[in-house]
Amino acid sequence: MKRNFIASVEENATGRIEQIAGELRQQGCTIKQVLKLSGIITGSSSGKESKLEELKVSGIKYIEEDRAVGALGDD
Amino acid sequence: MNPYINNQAASGNKPKFTGKKLVLLNPEASFKNINEEATGAALRLAPSGDYKNIEEDYVKAFAEGDGIVFEKFNVAVINADHDEQVNNLMAARQSFQYMEPERYVYALDTPPQTNIGMLLWNFICQIFGIKKPGPVPTDPPVVVPPIFENDAAAYWAIHALGAMESQKTGRGVHVAILDTGMTLDHPDFQNRNIIFKSFIPGETIADFNGHGTHCAGIATGGINSTTGIRYGAASEAVLYTGKVLSNKGVGSDSGILAGMEWAVNNGCKVISMSLGASVGEDARYSNIYNDLAKKCLDMGTLIIAAAGNDSQRSHDSIKAVNHPGNCPNIMAVGALDKNSAIANFSCGGLNTDGGSVDIAGPGVEIYSSWKKPQEYAIISGTSMATPYVAGVAAMLCEAYPDASAIEIWEKLTNGARNVGLPARDAGSGLVQAPR
Numbered sequence: 001m002k003r004n005f006i007a008s009v010e011e012n013a014t015g016r017i018e019q020i021a022g023e024l025r026q027q028g029c030t031i032k033q034v035l036k037l038s039g040i041i042t043g044s045s046s047g048k049e050s051k052l053e054e055l056k057v058s059g060i061k062y063i064e065e066d067r068a069v070g071a072l073g074d075d
Numbered sequence: 076m077n078p079y080i081n082n083q084a085a086s087g088n089k090p091k092f093t094g095k096k097l098v099l100l101n102p103e104a105s106f107k108n109i110n111e112e113a114t115g116a117a118l119r120l121a122p123s124g125d126y127k128n129i130e131e132d133y134v135k136a137f138a139e140g141d142g143i144v145f146e147k148f149n150v151a152v153i154n155a156d157h158d159e160q161v162n163n164l165m166a167a168r169q170s171f172q173y174m175e176p177e178r179y180v181y182a183l184d185t186p187p188q189t190n191i192g193m194l195l196w197n198f199i200c201q202i203f204g205i206k207k208p209g210p211v212p213t214d215p216p217v218v219v220p221p222i223f224e225n226d227a228a229a230y231w232a233i234h235a236l237g238a239m240e241s242q243k244t245g246r247g248v249h250v251a252i253l254d255t256g257m258t259l260d261h262p263d264f265q266n267r268n269i270i271f272k273s274f275i276p277g278e279t280i281a282d283f284n285g286h287g288t289h290c291a292g293i294a295t296g297g298i299n300s301t302t303g304i305r306y307g308a309a310s311e312a313v314l315y316t317g318k319v320l321s322n323k324g325v326g327s328d329s330g331i332l333a334g335m336e337w338a339v340n341n342g343c344k345v346i347s348m349s350l351g352a353s354v355g356e357d358a359r360y361s362n363i364y365n366d367l368a369k370k371c372l373d374m375g376t377l378i379i380a381a382a383g384n385d386s387q388r389s390h391d392s393i394k395a396v397n398h399p400g401n402c403p404n405i406m407a408v409g410a411l412d413k414n415s416a417i418a419n420f421s422c423g424g425l426n427t428d429g430g431s432v433d434i435a436g437p438g439v440e441i442y443s444s445w446k447k448p449q450e451y452a453i454i455s456g457t458s459m460a461t462p463y464v465a466g467v468a469a470m471l472c473e474a475y476p477d478a479s480a481i482e483i484w485e486k487l488t489n490g491a492r493n494v495g496l497p498a499r500d501a502g503s504g505l506v507q508a509p510r
Contacts, residue, residue: 038370
């Protein structure tokens, strides 16, 4: 099952964030955004992995599910 | 149309006030001075020291005189039907400084008490900290919760912030509202420079939901251009509106993170996020958001997010602070009503590893701008409390232009007003505008 994810890169790896995104592509991921200032990569997995942690290539600090978030006011 | 009147929720049948008055006294005033002033106003007040700490004696005191002076606490409780005398004493501006109506106190799971003596005694115990034996509470000291009302100048939330007494307007401070977009041609935002960007594929910045326009109005709006009544906090802040939630009010982490980066890149000092996702008790916060929020703090940007609306406190159900407000480096905001009570829906700080409520803001029956053609609406949520805190943060940034984001955080929490609520629910208290 394909999973949407968000991933952060290590502080000392932000300079090669595009390279890390490329490595994720090689893992079959589709990259949605590379946020250079934030050091964050977003995208979706190929679905071949059993858990997101398997996509933690060198330089990635955390990888988490891209969650749905909603507005918090009721009318 | 006055949307406030037309949309007010029913307040229920429970009486709120006892008729008695609680009066704050000048701490420098002696009982002799207080008594002289009271006697001059035809009031007979007794010092609490004349009575023992048992309910029968206090009831007797109220029956024999017009009220009691609690010297230790600088408070007088005055019987009903003496409004004119109390008003005269307040107008004299000597020992009698501030007055509030005494409220009934209801247990959550029991019917209201009808024994007036017991009721009064319990109330006095609550106010003045007369405690039964037991563990010492760690929450702030109990205070008389302030009540706020709408008037011709401003809606209650603005009074709750103390914003009418502040000279600050957030002038020039860049504030980002990450939400459902914005009604750019709203009449109250004419002549405002609004910077916008949509992060929702296929949707423009136009807000066909209303939630984003409401939050933008709370944080950076001013007065209703037709009625002249104020509802917004930082009316001279520079509004950055990022659409990270669709017109259906739904978004994803990836879009929110992109919106946060956009805001930081544009020099926003404050980012307001009235959004969230429910988490379970004992759930851990997102490391990614928390690290980014820390990075934002270091770069001078304060992230403020809603605590969440999952609780049903009237049914004894308190739920954990939502994601991403549960991150320790993000300021989580709970919601209060105009009686300074915690909102029924407001989430609480249940999780020890992050997940605390940091501060509270007005969040029940909140009037603000709305999408067209309605243009104004009254809604409730921690979504509404959050942009009030963001607006006050902008006012603080104006007041302290050299302050770091962490210092603004500290000024928000240190300056919050204790309204007698536990830290679990309201954090450091009700957010206050700089005076």
